[in-house]
Amino acid sequence: MSPPQDIRATPSNSERAVSTSFGQQLSTSPSAAFHTPTASQGSWPGHLVQRAASEKQLKPFNTQDVKILLLENVNKSGQEILKKQGYQVEALKTSLPEDELIEKIKDVHVIGIRSKTKLTEKVLSKANNLLVVGCFCIGTNQVDLDYAARQGIAVFNSPFANSRSVAELVIAEIIVLARQLGDRSNEMHRGTWNKVSAKCWEIRGKTLGIVGYGHIGSQLSVLAEAMGMNVIYYDVVTLMALGTARQVPTLDDLLNEADFVTLHVPDLPETRNMISTKQFEQMKTGAYLINASRGSVVDIAALIKAMNGGKVAGAALDVYPHEPAANGDYFNATLNSWGDELRNLNNIILTPHIGGSTEEAQRAIGIEVSEALVRYINQGITLGSVNLPEVQLRSLTLEEENTARVIYIHKNVPGVLRRVNEILGDHNVDKQISDNRGDVAYLMADISKVQVGEIKDLYESLEGLSSRIATRVLY
Ligand SMILES: NC(=O)C1=CN([C@@H]2O[C@H](COP(=O)(O)OP(=O)(O)OC[C@H]3O[C@@H](n4cnc5c(N)ncnc54)[C@H](O)[C@@H]3O)[C@@H](O)[C@H]2O)C=CC1
């Protein structure tokens, strides 16, 4: 990404006169890849907001009008931050089937999801007013990020707040698999005493092979070394080794050498079925496989074969190709036709996608993502966005009267800045910043000495440009 371009800065004006603040957000086009405005979309102005003496942050909307839908049991920590802003927050414990999701998403301004809710082009195209998506998790593969960007919809996530939780789960699983604890425990639950040491191992001195040495992989590397394991890792980029870990050049090198193989890659076209028959053949006989990344990364049928054939001595799966929307008795649906086969294997740990499910992680994610949403809704700041360029100007405060923040999301085509500056040039531009990411660019400008009556014209002029994806004016 190219660095933000600071286009123009003039001293700001400290004399402010207007005592009310209001702003506007408009819908983006449901159908076109790039939006051209139509008369039916949105209406000017937004809603008047009285400046409360206690409020230090600029509130660009009548905050009660901002509708937020939170799915999948987003932590209370996040809900509270959003409610405190005065937004309308509807929080559901589960994700929704596609038809219900489409119905619900039609008129919300903000949607908060976790890993289950699929925000496809089909779903997003029905979101008439959607401004921003909050993924209260790490993974963003469930959202069509490019389509969202082309509609001017920002997407935020929490890039590492649950990494430690996943790494700790994997450490537990390494020991549980090495000692066949799952099987022994199940036997005891059934009333069977079966004291064995055959093929039960210490993990000290064994080699852990980490596929994907990002936030989780590298955290795990440190924990595993502390327990006396040797760590090797494979990643598509060259990364600094922590401790005495060692990067290996190919996946096969890792599979040939590791006693435990653990997967920490995102869901990408290149990682789908990354571990299949060929890769199991490359593994040491008696090695173990752990997958807490995405269900798409492991070919389950090939895993079953490898375990039945004795190649793989144990496995832990936290994620599955299809996962149910809510808690309940969905086990077979989740595991598809091979459910029984998988369930009947020895030394296999099956958990319901709980890698990031700790109080600490969920609380931290709730706070981090909600704060990003508030910054974006109220101030237009895109820091941490995973699909729009990261653009920031300092937060405006209520003391800054007669100031407006213009946000213009537009197609990244030649000549746009000249046209935008022709429009903004009639005003006192204090600060302007612009950056692009692929096809989409994001421009933010603070203008001072602007009167309420002028803002509508400014807004409509920007909306009239053919490069427009979405325009917001906050004041
Ligand atoms: N089970 C659970 O509850 C959770 C699962 N996850 C999953 O774990 C994944 C990894 O998380 P992080 O470590 O935070 O991600 P990250 O983005 O920090 O690291 C991923 C690493 O994988 C590497 N990578 C990408 N493609 C690769 C390939 N084809 N071969 C080898 N390496 C490749 C990247 O270069 C990067 O270093 C997430 O994308 C998410 O899908 C994340 C959190 C919780």
Ligand SMILES: O=C(O)C(=O)COP(=O)(O)O
């Ligand atoms: O953070 C992630 O990517 C995860 O996989 C955790 O997802 P969850 O929040 O448990 O739906």
